[in-house]
Amino acid sequence: MGDTRFIDAAERRARLGVRHRLAGSARAGSAAEAGGALVALHGTDPASVFLAVAARLRGGVEPVGAVERALYEDGALVRMHGMRHTVFVFPSSLAAAVQASTTRPAAVRERTALLKHLAAGSDFDGAWLAETERLVLAELAVRGEATGAELGEAVPRLRSTYVYGPGTRQEGVQSVASRVLRVLGMEGRIVRGRPQGTWTSSRFRWALAEARPALDPAEARAELMRHWLGSCGPATEADLTWWTGWKVTDVRRALAEVGALPVTLDEGTGHVLPDDLEPVPEPEPWAALLPALDPTAMGWQARDWYLDPAHRAALFDRSGNIGPTVWWNGRIVGGWAQRPDGALAHRLLADAGAEAERAIAAETERLTGWLGDVRVTPRFRTPLERELSTG
Template sequence: MTDVVTATAGVYGTAPTCYLSCAARLPDFRLAHLDEELYAKRSLVRLRCMRGGMSYIEPLDLLPVLFACTGEPPDKTVKRTAKWTGLTEAELLVFADRVEAAMAGQPPLTVRQIRELLGADLPGEGSALQMTVALLGRTGRIVRSEVRGSWRSDNYAYALWADWVGAPLEPIEPAVARAELARRYLRAFGPATANDLKWWTGWTKRDTVAALASLADEIVTVSLDGTEAWVVADELERLTATDPDDGRCVRLLPVWDAYFMGYATSPAGRLRQIAEADYPRVYDKAGNGTSTVIVDGMAAGVWEIDHDAGTLTVAPFGAALTDRWSDLEAQVERLARAIGTELRPVRAPEPGPLSDGPRNTFLAPISLRRSTPP
């Protein structure tokens, strides 16, 4: 399980993507496998990191790196949070200390439970507690520990960092941290351009260039359709020696899966896994990747689950998926076992662009498009 997370440089932490991303990569995956790593072994942790706030699941050893070089500086976070809570920075810091003190010795608590624990006398505007909890998480004082509800829930409970992780964060120089994160990114996504790394991390161009330069002989440049790209040197031989037939497979990748979200938000960054004509069927205008079927590494359709009906509906892009329908049926059976339910595949007509539907059509790329009036 941790190998999957490391190999993808982290999976998106939101539910149900985190489970579905693991199910696509591990043949015998079950929901309890990820829960065990998150909640029992605590070898993996959810946190907001890349691009200033995207939720990822990452291995424990990478957390000091992520806190040192992703997201905004703590003083900027304090300033921004104070503005939106209606508190002064000093008042916000006092309130943060109060929240942390109230959580001491407690089991994991949701924001609602923290509110009940603190009582009615809360400073700031209505969202002040929620934003203060977020501030404590982004500064390594508390952690998203558990989820209340089903495997599709994002109702988090929080614990003190030291209570859950067992040790305080070790400080790392940001430049050293950026080098390590760049190394892991290239091992997961290389060949990739400097722009890809910049987008994925949320760094400045200067920091991105410096991080790549610091890796020196560990990485080498290659041409990616005429554009300079980087790959870890000891990966290059393996990549060039790989038989294309080794990657032949059909997989069901969920919304925001790392495979489609690892590169810069533009057709130039993402056309390596998608035919140009299919780009608007996989990504919306904001760059959100929808739930996508891949055939031999290339986008070949979109899909969604209706849990009440017990169906997994697939809208193929063309013949590539139609010709491999039996492989798709096997993947539907595999996914059904992983999430503990019964699913039957249903074929839908070839889809148009995500822009045919309302906002957030990428979350349900078939049913939301169907509901849009002509």
Template structure:
């Protein structure tokens, strides 16, 4: 397997890597496969074996390329319809048009016509297409100044699978995508393939989720998928998922080929970035984190912050000092073996980052009174 192939394998192992924060793709792939920054760049921008796609819960993912038709026909299509409707209503409310749907379609068509000539950034599209420079109130914060509509039009196009984030004009820590038509970017059959039907697409996503995250509850899958209970129940039936019980007696589901007992793995430690699939894989998280400490590694919206893991449990977070040194911030007492293993992970990540201090858009509670891991804390 090539180094960039390991990146695709890492994404496939967890269905897809979260990509809302650009650095998450790199750090999640490194934690799972040792992939370097160059390896991830190769997978994303040269081989394109992993492609960014807006999907579940209006979240950006980096999916294995073969999964795109299933995603586009199900979770992404649901987001596209929601965002199209929101934008259409905003257009009417702002008095730009009486037919909001027609306005959105026209704006999308203009953007597609321009991108058919040459890929472009959001700013380039806004500067070249006056319709995309129109300003509307921000739906998530109506009291803030109105913003150009270009980003919202591109959100509709990206979710619908008509355009894709191509090359990145920023560094690996920033997102400045060059928007590209899907057929011009995605290699092989996946690029030209029609989106699957919604039921078929949801079944494939649930099948892969069960393999990666099962056992899980219906509530876990509904939350992760951002879909309705009826869609999830149909997908569970279509995948012939096996009903099981969790330790607390709650009903849950397993992949039909994953019902054999699994031996406990060797002890392991990992430092994972914000929005890593492991922190965002389930709605119910008490099996891997103490509820009393969960608020230290999840923000108020439930977004997972940088976390430290030991033997399958979240035991704290991690942060960086001003000089770029990575330090672990424990929230539970740890044995010496865990401290040594997590310290080793912190040293390796420090070397990887080479003095670069990462920034996150999420509030990080563990920075309030950070405590680096030290052997003196072991009882």
């Protein structure tokens, strides 16, 4: 590789500790700062967004209020579909780039699929769907915001059903409401707002979305690539293709557009931004309790540099979703769970030493303190989390 710089696993872990705001001296002062550092917070499980931010905030910043202000008052963060057809929370400054690079193509496929399913399993056609959407948008313009159930009461068409997969083993009756609202959300016409209930609830209210600039898809991919490499680089082409869900040709074009430079990793060739070749000093020792689906744990396809492959079976479910994890200096060293009485239990899967155990205990106490009476159960249960939660 000639003069190509080699970045070993230790330096990658140092970058992770600093750039993902996990080392104590690197922690964020606001939810927006934490979200911006990570580019995307997994939003499939609402509680994970709050837990991920809480792990990265400096002392004295109350996590729930900070996240709720950023999501529902300041508008610094926005919840929307993104990579791999998954709901994420993004900095609002990146919403247009995500929409153009990733969400819009998925929305086209989603609308096409919905029309196909309606044609096969009902008497509804494109005109019926367009009128239903018009009524939903008109209702939200009057109400300001509403839950799916409230919209169903106001727009009876949303309570309609259709037969999914007629004549197949997957045949079943499905509601029109969830599919229509998802399509409108993916197209950027409506947005998820404050939920009905607590911060752990997924019963979101819907509201009309603010118009986003219609960016050129290639420019949007380059913008998202620039932010992600700044947070998570170096990364291999396989990492980037997996994380974005883009075609490999689009990944390569985006890398070229941002002027990414090749580096050598244990896994092969990685990529960094052109101004990111300087060594990153290792931060002070740090521990963290990260939630299920945390963006640090789910940021790369190749994870051996921070996760012992022998621990995968305990920490992941069968679909590849990671559960709550315990970290020490950039490595996953165990898992944790909350028991019905509110106590947090953890288990180390490797001997991390006495200093690590003290730091992990301190993080456990910190998390226990702000959770208080709240009980959090991950949406995707993993073997170790299930065991610890009932132990």
